[in-house]
Amino acid sequence: MNYRRRAGYLAYLFALPFLLLFTTFVILPLIYGLVLGFFRWDMLSPNPARFVALENFREAFADAYFWRALMATVRFVVLAVPLTIVLALSLAVGLNRVPRRRQAFYRAAYYLPTVITISVTGILWRWFYNSEFGLFNASLAPFGIKIPWITDPNWAMPSLVLMTLWWTVGGPMVALLAGLQNISPAYFEAAALDGATGWQSFRSITLPLLRPVLVFVLVLNVIGGFQVFGQVYMITRGGPELSTRTLVQYIYETAFNNYRMGYAAALSWLLFLVIGFFSVIQFRMMRER
Amino acid sequence: METEKRKIGIGEVLLLLGAVFFIAPVLLIGITAFKPDSEIVHFNGILPKQVTLGNFREILGNGEEIPIFRWFGNSVFNSTAISLLVVSVSSLAAYAFARLDLPGRKWLFPLIVGTLMVPGQVLLVPVYLILNRLGWLDTPLAIIVPAGGGAFGFFMLHQFFQGIPKDLEEAAELDGCSRWGIFRNVVLPLSRAPLATLAIFTFVGSWNDFLGPLVFLDSVDKYTLPVGVALFQTSYYAEYGLTLAAAVLCTLPVVLAFLIFQRNIIQSIALTGLKD
Numbered sequence: 001m002n003y004r005r006r007a008g009y010l011a012y013l014f015a016l017p018f019l020l021l022f023t024t025f026v027i028l029p030l031i032y033g034l035v036l037g038f039f040r041w042d043m044l045s046p047n048p049a050r051f052v053a054l055e056n057f058r059e060a061f062a063d064a065y066f067w068r069a070l071m072a073t074v075r076f077v078v079l080a081v082p083l084t085i086v087l088a089l090s091l092a093v094g095l096n097r098v099p100r101r102r103q104a105f106y107r108a109a110y111y112l113p114t115v116i117t118i119s120v121t122g123i124l125w126r127w128f129y130n131s132e133f134g135l136f137n138a139s140l141a142p143f144g145i146k147i148p149w150i151t152d153p154n155w156a157m158p159s160l161v162l163m164t165l166w167w168t169v170g171g172p173m174v175a176l177l178a179g180l181q182n183i184s185p186a187y188f189e190a191a192a193l194d195g196a197t198g199w200q201s202f203r204s205i206t207l208p209l210l211r212p213v214l215v216f217v218l219v220l221n222v223i224g225g226f227q228v229f230g231q232v233y234m235i236t237r238g239g240p241e242l243s244t245r246t247l248v249q250y251i252y253e254t255a256f257n258n259y260r261m262g263y264a265a266a267l268s269w270l271l272f273l274v275i276g277f278f279s280v281i282q283f284r285m286m287r288e289r
Numbered sequence: 290m291e292t293e294k295r296k297i298g299i300g301e302v303l304l305l306l307g308a309v310f311f312i313a314p315v316l317l318i319g320i321t322a323f324k325p326d327s328e329i330v331h332f333n334g335i336l337p338k339q340v341t342l343g344n345f346r347e348i349l350g351n352g353e354e355i356p357i358f359r360w361f362g363n364s365v366f367n368s369t370a371i372s373l374l375v376v377s378v379s380s381l382a383a384y385a386f387a388r389l390d391l392p393g394r395k396w397l398f399p400l401i402v403g404t405l406m407v408p409g410q411v412l413l414v415p416v417y418l419i420l421n422r423l424g425w426l427d428t429p430l431a432i433i434v435p436a437g438g439g440a441f442g443f444f445m446l447h448q449f450f451q452g453i454p455k456d457l458e459e460a461a462e463l464d465g466c467s468r469w470g471i472f473r474n475v476v477l478p479l480s481r482a483p484l485a486t487l488a489i490f491t492f493v494g495s496w497n498d499f500l501g502p503l504v505f506l507d508s509v510d511k512y513t514l515p516v517g518v519a520l521f522q523t524s525y526y527a528e529y530g531l532t533l534a535a536a537v538l539c540t541l542p543v544v545l546a547f548l549i550f551q552r553n554i555i556q557s558i559a560l561t562g563l564k565d
Contacts, residue, residue: 010468011389018382021438026404029415036415094304102301108551109308112315115547117497119519120536124318126522127329127529135317138332166311227408230499234519248410255414256504268411275408 036265043259056266066267068242069250070274072157076246077225079161084221087165088172089214093206095173096180107177111170118167122234125163126150129235150236153243160231160244167231168224172217179213180206219282226275247271318540322533329529344534357538359510360517364496367429367513371436371495372488379442380484384472386443387450388458398447401440409500417504431505432513436495442487449483450476486553489546496543514539 012019037056041049060066091110095103113121128135129149137146149159183206191201207214229248232238238245238253245253251271255264321329322344324337348355385391386398416435417426425431453476461471477484502516512520518532518539525531 007390008392011385011391014385014389014468014472015382015391018378018437018443021378021434022401022404022440022443023438024419025416025435025438026407026412026440029412029419030404030407032415032419033411036418091304091307094300098301098304106304106308108548109312111551112544112547113311115493115497115543116315116540117515117518117543118499119515119522120318120540123518123522123532123536124314127321127533128314133330133332135332166314223406223408227410229410233499233503234522251410251413252500252504255417261414261418264414268414272408272411276406279406 033265033268036262037269038266039262041260041262043261049262052262056263057270059263060266060270065242065245065250066270069245069247072242072244073226073228073246073248075157076161076228076244077222079158080164080228081218081221081225083161083165084169084172085214085218088169088176088217091169091173092176092180093202095177107174110173113167114170116167118230118234121163121167122231126235129159151240153241156236156240156244160228160235163235164228164231172221175213175217176210179210183209215282215285219279222278222282223275226271226278247274315540315544318533318536322530322537324530326528326530329533344530345538348531348534348538355517355521355535356510357514357517357535360512360514361538361542363429363511364514367432367502368492368495370429370433372491374433374437375439375442375491376484376488378437379487380446380477380480381472383443383446383450384476387447388476389468402444405440405444413500413504420505426505427507427511429511432495432498432502435501436491442491445487446480446483449480453479482553489550489553493543493546 038051038053039049040052040055091106095106098106131137131146131148131151134149136149140147148155150156187205187209188201191205196204227248228246229252232244232246232249233252236244238249247267248271251264251267254260254267317335320335320337323340323342325339325341325343328337328339348357352358386394391397420426420431420435423430425434457475457479458471461475466474496513497515498513499515499519502513503519506512506516509517509520518535521535522532
């Protein structure tokens with residue numbers, strides 16, 4: 001007993017620095033954020049924070065800008081996630097058939113954009129998308145095509161998605177490739193002996209066995225998609241006509257341009273609820289079948 | 290078999306084309322940064338007609354307005370400090386949870402790992418206010434210290450430590466090694482690969498972190514490279530050559546680090562993507 005207690009102290013001594021930081025910068029902010037959501041606290045006004053119960057949440061539901069931001073976010077997720085997953089899966093399947101050495105090259109090539117910081121990515125793609133001298137329109141000019149990539153409200157979001165695809169497809173591709181390589185070749189050999197076509201064995205062997213990784217990648221992508229910020233901030237700042245102002249961009253503006261901390265905290269919690277809702281649905285999907 | 294290896298099918302041609310599209314933009318930043326502005330604004334071919342170092346000279350020589358060396362130094366300092374902090378703090382805690390039978394571990398562990406699901410933005414406003422209370426805003430502490438509380442490294446190392454055979458530690462214990470001694474002399478040396486992976490991963494992640502430094506830092510001379518470069522883009526809006534040169538300076542170290550360590554980086558993604 002005495003020994004066990006001493007061992008317990010020792011364990012806490014090891015874990016103490018991490019637990020301290022974890023409590024201060026994860027747990028405390030979580031609770032603080034929840035509490036803050038029930039307060040009106042505008043740092044620019046001289047009034048102190050005051051408790052307003054559900055007022056912030058009521059305001060959010062009546063706030064047309066909140067709904068627009070939510071819709072913009074959903075539009076981003078609906079466009080970006082399926083495209084990312086399909087592209088990542090196609091690349092992973094393709095890479096899996098290439099001999100090792102060249103595979104390492106392709107893997108590095110497709111992963112490369114992921115290591116580039118968003119401000120550089122943003123600068124680069126702003127230049128590509130520039131309607132006057134951008135690389136895209138300059139290349140399309142001989143064909144007489146001129147696309148308002150980020151200056152037209154209908155084009156701006158797809159343009160952000162295209163850039164996101166380039167920037168982020170590497171991660172899911174690597175995870176899916178690792179998943180593919182975990183599937184024993186014996187399955188495919190048996191299927192081939194039974195005369196299965198490539199498509200058939202992809203549908204009835206690859207996809208089911210890849211399901212855990214696929215769901216994992218999907219969940220991560222949906223979560224990441226709802227949190228989209230850097231692209232928006234760097235390329236469109238939410239414009240044109242607020243067509244790309246996503247939830248995080250709206251939260252950022254609310255908190256750090258207007259210093260409405262209570263309302264921003266409440267909006268953050270709504271974002272968290274939306275993300276949690278979709279994560280639960282997806283984990284359900286994983287358990288079924 | 291040999292001929293099989295050399296055969297390049299139509300699928301691989303597509304892969305190759307795709308790879309070109311993925312690499313080209315990165316190379317393009319590098320190439321275009323050597324063009325004078327007139328050539329960037331009137332696009333006439335990928336290669337510069339006239340190679341100039343002017344963009345780089347102007348950026349590097351203008352330390353007053355564009356303290357890019359300062360930003361670079363800040364980024365190196367912050368990312369190094371964060372990597373050291375994360376690796377030391379998480380490895381100690383992960384060991385306590387995996388091996389030392391920490392009391393309360395049964396409910397504490399899922400709590401910690403559960404926070405991996407919480408999007409960082411939810412914490413942004415409260416962490417900002419806590420840092421404000423601590424008086425750390427606009428100091429490197431605001432960027433470095435909170436990173437130590439992240440659960441990712443803890444979780445990754447925990448999974449790894451669990452896989453180390455217990456016999457080794459028991460043998461060391463019989464030899465009269467203390468728990469600390471076992472950790473230092475047995476467990477850490479065995480974990481060099483995952484520790485290095487975590488360090489690289491953390492370094493690249495924090496080097497590229499944007500939202501944190503953007504919100505927590507205020508003075509231009511405390512900025513990290515990504516935020517500095519973003520600010521730069523805002524104020525030198527029309528000068529694409531300068532902006533692209535800044536982008537090159539910002540990207541070069543990461544791309545080099547990636548090319549050197551790409552195996553570790555990619556493996557760690559595959560690992561964390563598969564472990565449940």
